[in-house]
Amino acid sequence: GAGVSQSPSNKVTEKGKDVELRCDPISGHTALYWYRQSLGQGLEFLIYFQGNSAPDKSGLPSDRFSAERTGGSVSTLTIQRTQQEDSAVYLCASSLRVESSYEQYFGPGTRLTVT
């Protein structure tokens, strides 16, 4: 079956602009996760959704970052007034349910470059 997909695959934006990153999880997966990966670094947890709700938003770096999920499927990560330090690969993952978060399936990521 289809895996996790993300769009766009690459995004170049000017400092100060807003960007939206999209994630389509595996069909039937109720849990969805967002991570950020800077060059040569590990993954930094941002937020996760169980259904449409986000119980833990503690990983969002600042109030410029927000995420939503509608219909228990597609999720959008929005970064407002982008800064150069926001440049990274943004990864989305999903799991059957949050209790099976030990087995997350990742998408290919969106590479964001802020100039």
Place this chain on the structure above:
Amino acid sequence: GESVGLHLPTLSVQEGDNSIINCAYSNSASDYFIWYKQESGKGPQFIIDIRSNMDKRQGQRVTVLLNKTVKHLSLQIAATQPGDSAVYFCAENLGDSWGKLQFGAGTQVVVTP
């Protein structure tokens, strides 16, 4: 603070040999630990996980060992193949929140012929 870290940033292994990747953790409350493999340009791929009440778990060509006494986790890859070249991450669930994984910095494994 609590953290997950790796001992070796780069591991060079000859094809056919066994690989051992190490990881230290400091949160004794973690429920489980996971190993992921990330190939260049791709998202991480789940390899194997282990619960905190286990010491060892085996998969296909991989074995994860958990030593809770010294808070150490390792991934052993048997008969390493060129396709095993990747960055390997350990991750832990912090026990206070389902879904929130903390990842280590990663180890680059390079398989040489």
